[in-house]
Amino acid sequence: MEAAVEKSALKGGEFLIKETQANNIFIPEEFSEEQKMMAAATLDFIHMEIDPNTERIENMEEGMMSGLMDKAGELGLLGVNVPEEYGGLGMSFNTGMLIADMMASAGSFSTAYGAHTGIGTLPILYYGTEEQKKKYLPKLASGEWKACYCLTEPDAGSDANSGKTKAKLTDDGKHYIINGQKMWISNAGFADLFIIFAKIDDDKKLSAFIAERTWDGITMNDEEKKLGIKGSSTRQVFFNDLKVPAENLLSERENGFKIAVNVLNVGRIKLGAGCINGCKDVASKSTQYANERKQFGVSISSFGAIKQKLAKMATKTFATESASYRAGQDIEDLISKLQSDGLEASEAKLKGVEQYAIECAMIKIHGSEVLDFCVDEGVQVYGGMGFSEEAPMARAYRDARITRIYEGTNEINRMLLVGMMFKKAMKGEIDLLGPAMAVGKELTGVPSFDTPDLSAPLAKEKEVIKNLKKAVLMAAGKAAEKFGPKLDHEQEVLMSLADMLIEVYVAESTILRTEKLISKYGEEGSKLYQNMAKLYLYEAVTKIKNAGDEAVACFAEGDELRVMLMGLKRFTKMDPVNTKELRQAVADVMIKENKFPYSLYN
Amino acid sequence: MKILVCITHVPDTTSRIAFTDGDTKFDKNGVQFIIGPYDDYALARAVELKEQSGGSITVLNVGEAETEPTIRKALAIGADDAIRINAFPEDALFVAKQIAAVAKDGGFDLILMGRESIDFNGGQVHGMVGELLGIPSVSPVMTLDIDGDTAKISREIEGGKEYMELPLPFVAGCQEPIAEWKIPNMRGIMSARTKPLEVKDPTGDAPKTKVSKFELPPAKGDVKLVDPDNMDELVNLLKNEAKVI
Numbered sequence: 001m002e003a004a005v006e007k008s009a010l011k012g013g014e015f016l017i018k019e020t021q022a023n024n025i026f027i028p029e030e031f032s033e034e035q036k037m038m039a040a041a042t043l044d045f046i047h048m049e050i051d052p053n054t055e056r057i058e059n060m061e062e063g064m065m066s067g068l069m070d071k072a073g074e075l076g077l078l079g080v081n082v083p084e085e086y087g088g089l090g091m092s093f094n095t096g097m098l099i100a101d102m103m104a105s106a107g108s109f110s111t112a113y114g115a116h117t118g119i120g121t122l123p124i125l126y127y128g129t130e131e132q133k134k135k136y137l138p139k140l141a142s143g144e145w146k147a148c149y150c151l152t153e154p155d156a157g158s159d160a161n162s163g164k165t166k167a168k169l170t171d172d173g174k175h176y177i178i179n180g181q182k183m184w185i186s187n188a189g190f191a192d193l194f195i196i197f198a199k200i201d202d203d204k205k206l207s208a209f210i211a212e213r214t215w216d217g218i219t220m221n222d223e224e225k226k227l228g229i230k231g232s233s234t235r236q237v238f239f240n241d242l243k244v245p246a247e248n249l250l251s252e253r254e255n256g257f258k259i260a261v262n263v264l265n266v267g268r269i270k271l272g273a274g275c276i277n278g279c280k281d282v283a284s285k286s287t288q289y290a291n292e293r294k295q296f297g298v299s300i301s302s303f304g305a306i307k308q309k310l311a312k313m314a315t316k317t318f319a320t321e322s323a324s325y326r327a328g329q330d331i332e333d334l335i336s337k338l339q340s341d342g343l344e345a346s347e348a349k350l351k352g353v354e355q356y357a358i359e360c361a362m363i364k365i366h367g368s369e370v371l372d373f374c375v376d377e378g379v380q381v382y383g384g385m386g387f388s389e390e391a392p393m394a395r396a397y398r399d400a401r402i403t404r405i406y407e408g409t410n411e412i413n414r415m416l417l418v419g420m421m422f423k424k425a426m427k428g429e430i431d432l433l434g435p436a437m438a439v440g441k442e443l444t445g446v447p448s449f450d451t452p453d454l455s456a457p458l459a460k461e462k463e464v465i466k467n468l469k470k471a472v473l474m475a476a477g478k479a480a481e482k483f484g485p486k487l488d489h490e491q492e493v494l495m496s497l498a499d500m501l502i503e504v505y506v507a508e509s510t511i512l513r514t515e516k517l518i519s520k521y522g523e524e525g526s527k528l529y530q531n532m533a534k535l536y537l538y539e540a541v542t543k544i545k546n547a548g549d550e551a552v553a554c555f556a557e558g559d560e561l562r563v564m565l566m567g568l569k570r571f572t573k574m575d576p577v578n579t580k581e582l583r584q585a586v587a588d589v590m591i592k593e594n595k596f597p598y599s600l601y602n
Numbered sequence: 603m604k605i606l607v608c609i610t611h612v613p614d615t616t617s618r619i620a621f622t623d624g625d626t627k628f629d630k631n632g633v634q635f636i637i638g639p640y641d642d643y644a645l646a647r648a649v650e651l652k653e654q655s656g657g658s659i660t661v662l663n664v665g666e667a668e669t670e671p672t673i674r675k676a677l678a679i680g681a682d683d684a685i686r687i688n689a690f691p692e693d694a695l696f697v698a699k700q701i702a703a704v705a706k707d708g709g710f711d712l713i714l715m716g717r718e719s720i721d722f723n724g725g726q727v728h729g730m731v732g733e734l735l736g737i738p739s740v741s742p743v744m745t746l747d748i749d750g751d752t753a754k755i756s757r758e759i760e761g762g763k764e765y766m767e768l769p770l771p772f773v774a775g776c777q778e779p780i781a782e783w784k785i786p787n788m789r790g791i792m793s794a795r796t797k798p799l800e801v802k803d804p805t806g807d808a809p810k811t812k813v814s815k816f817e818l819p820p821a822k823g824d825v826k827l828v829d830p831d832n833m834d835e836l837v838n839l840l841k842n843e844a845k846v847i
Contacts, residue, residue, distance in 0.1 A: 034791055034795060038788055038791055044783075044785040075788060089789065089792065102679050
């Protein structure tokens with residue numbers, strides 16, 4: 001535990017201004033035998049219970065989804081992060097991430113699972129009173145009860161705090177009477193427990209409540225007809241004079257928005273992790289199809305155009321996986337540290353996740369966009385069959401699309417993460433100003449002619465990462481200087497800055513993981529990872545250069561713009577990369593193994 | 603009831619099969635290992651029998667240290683303790699002797715294993731164990747129920763089904779549908795860590811067989827589809843191209 005505490009030296013967002021050593025990040029290859037067995041058992045569950053029933057799930061066969069949730073509960077999968085005293089397993093944060101990762105190949109079920117274990121269970125786990133925890137958590141951890149989370153309303157989506165659902169305390173002070181309408185509520189069709197957000201009287205901010213299905217006053221519309229995850233239950237929910245006992249107020253009055261935000265932080269990082277195995281599954285299926293499908297007398301996997309797609313899927317997945325578990329472990333380490341400092345468990349969990357809210361948002365965005373890339377190219381590799389509902393790609397393509405929308409759209413998350421970065425700087429939590437000014441000086445000064453020793457493995461790549469951070473600091477620093485507090489309204493600039501931040505974090509995580517893998521498997525044994533790391537870095541550099549160019553052109557012109565564009569060019573310089581050769585090498589491993597190029601769990 | 607379940611540690615059924623050392627050794631590089639699928643059925647049935655009437659389950663594996671994650675999975679599924687005989691299990695008689703040595707004084711009511719492993723697929727070990735211990739052995743056992751000191755089993759035989767009753771103890775080589783595979787639950791996985799796993803040295807003589815060479819089956823050729831109305835074409839192809847008639 002001591003070592004773990006030391007590792008958490010970097011605060012959330014600090015990756016931008018500080019260098020991280022490889023031995024300070026966690027990589028999924030380091031999961032224990034026990035954690036790997038849990039991952040493998042989750043995959044067994046998917047292969048034995050979900051896959052054979054896909055059609056019945058998609059057709060929303062009565063009782064199917066809740067029956068599968070019961071089975072998941074029997075296996076202990078619903079209580080991974082619930083403490084043992086409340087009937088769960090009390091496993092670590094990263095173990096919860098790992099199980100969410102595995103579930104990513106379970107299609108509609110993964111949404112039901114995520115909604116129940118995440119936004120359905122966590123509000124009580126983090127904010128519930130002892131009585132509320134004792135009463136509800138064992139039921140949720142075992143799957144006896146299923147939960148849903150009622151935040152979104154017809155006119156309150158991204159702007160959640162504008163919700164119109166009202167709660168009124170009865171004269172005797174014993175109950176709240178809730179009236180209002182919620183929509184896009186996952187699991188509503190079979191949920192036994194409802195987390196409801198509503199405003200008490202004329203409050204400005206939301207409060208949160210726990211309600212039970214059997215209480216009078218909850219009605220709902222039919223199932224929504226959706227683009228994807230068709231097997232998951234999504235309904236509008238209405239509260240008509242729903243009587244909720246006063247003791248079922250969650251946390252304090254007007255604390256609902258904070259609950260929603262903090263629970264969504266966890267939801268976000270888990271959603272990001274919860275894309276990984278979906279990507280791997282799609283990459284594996286695409287490889288198998290490409291090996292089997294013959295055109296012009298040969299397998300289409302022998303074509304460079306196809307190899308390129310397979311390698312890109314694997315590379316991006318490797319990268320998002322590297323970032324997810326790095327951040328997950330940072331959160332876990334901070335939670336442990338806060339707990340050993342004497343903080344109560346739920347409070348420690350909240351603070352741990354809150355500290356890394358920037359990383360949570362980045363991983364949500366990156367994971368969901370990599371998944372979207374994979375399913376898109378998956379359809380393409382399948383060609384005509386990709387467009388047919390007879391092959392698995394069409395459903396994967398439809399199912400993936402929601403991940404860019406829920407738990408905060410990727411646009412909202414982009415704005416949030418940049419905003420949080422600046423807020424941390426303004427509060428003095430991290431020093432952006434000093435490094436940004438140093439970059440400014442470097443930009444106008446004479447370039448250094450020192451030749452650093454770059455002989456160590458990946459030393460060149462790490463030098464590139466260092467410079468990429470300067471590129472981000474330059475663009476972000478200038479934007480802050482130009483717009484001041486009005487930067488909040490410059491959404492185009494925020495989108496570009498967010499992209500730059502995400503790529504720096506993910507590329508750095510990928511390089512550091514690979515550095516660890518080189519010492520684990522040796523130079524030759526880690527070739528695959530090195531190839532993917534180099535490919536990803538190339539991709540990140542290109543994106544950062546483009547996003548940077550776009551960002552600075554939004555607010556600078558003339559000589560100032562030219563100096564900044566020159567700066568971006570200098571800070572995004574890297575040796576040429578033969579992407580063809582590297583991608584072919586990655587794809588050849590996939591073609592030979594007939595699946596995603598490496599496996600961590602059975 | 604005291605049950606001994608013998609498990610093998612074998613490549614996942616989707617593994618790419620390749621050989622090294624002049625085609626004398628299986629190439630384990632990049633291969634995932636699992637509990638032998640038939641052994642997994644045996645284990646699942648043992649867990650069910652234990653749930654019905656109590657008792658204990660010991661899992662036994664003849665294998666080198668790398669098999670321990672597989673053994674832990676069996677513990678997570680529901681076995682109470684485990685024994686690993688520290689040797690490579692290439693030779694059926696050698697493996698049978700190791701099992702018999704453990705079972706001899708173990709007082710087991712039932713010795714279950716898969717009808718065959720899926721690596722060397724010898725399908726001989728259950729018979730040999732029965733012989734070495736002087737107790738009955740049956741394979742493939744497809745249903746198994748216990749009534750007091752008697753076991754009722756059924757199995758498929760040429761052209762039909764056979765129902766049998768036999769006294770305990772005996773050795774059963776199992777296969778589906780004797781039980782459904784069990785997924786280890788999370789709590790089981792957590793408790794597997796603390797269950798005893800004893801490592802023993804092998805007894806008796808060294809294995810007597812030696813692999814001289816492995817060979818992959820020849821790759822399947824392309825299939826040609828012939829229209830049922832065009833029998834002449836079929837005959838022509840069989841005669842002149844496939845050269846089988």
